[in-house]
Amino acid sequence: MMVLTEKQKELIEQFGVLNEKYGLPPAECRVWGLFLVADKVELTFDEIMETLHLSKGGTSNALNRLMMTNHIEYITKLGDKKRYFRCKMNNWTQMTKENFEKFDDLNVILKDILKSRTSATPQFNNDLKEVTEFLDFVYKELMIAIKKWETRK
Known part of the structure; x- marks a missing residue:
């Protein structure tokens, strides 16, 4: 032990x-x-x-x-x-990428949901749109950061 x-x-x-x-x-x-x-x-x-x-x-x-x-x-x-x-220490970057790709997949579904929402709930719809825009932003920035990280070596 x-x-x-x-x-x-x-x-x-x-x-x-x-x-x-x-x-x-x-x-x-x-x-x-x-x-x-x-x-x-x-x-x-x-x-x-x-x-x-x-x-x-x-x-x-x-x-x-x-x-x-x-x-x-x-x-x-x-x-x-x-x-x-x-x-396994050599796969953390790849695992991070894969986890954030799941968020991107979620965002695709959220955007479809947003398209099908009733116009009778404008505040909720705006909030949901804000969530999708935030996820787009974070995903793009993370992918840029990962590319920078990978090219630094």
Whole structure:
């Protein structure tokens, strides 16, 4: 079992609480947080389970979901049956892009909704139009920022 400092434990908890607000399960949040704060970048199933005091099922579910969402991956080592899990650090820009593309998809639907709305609710319609314009603006600015970020290297 790894020994975490009080600061590392606190950071895992803060990271977990923040991500729970986005609907992620508590165990998944803590496992993801552990990958970010641990002194080692590759962790075994048992290290994760024992360090976070999770059940086998809870650890397995968290790891599977984190792999499905491309937050982590695992490697194997020749002659060792264990899987070593690690955080996928090289895909954060792509994941950010994909998440904001979902907002763009939402915005397409909101614009269709706006077109079909009754004219009897002008204030609501104006507010909805403002939302779509805001989402357009944020999406375009984020894509510009990502391109700038990618070309800085």
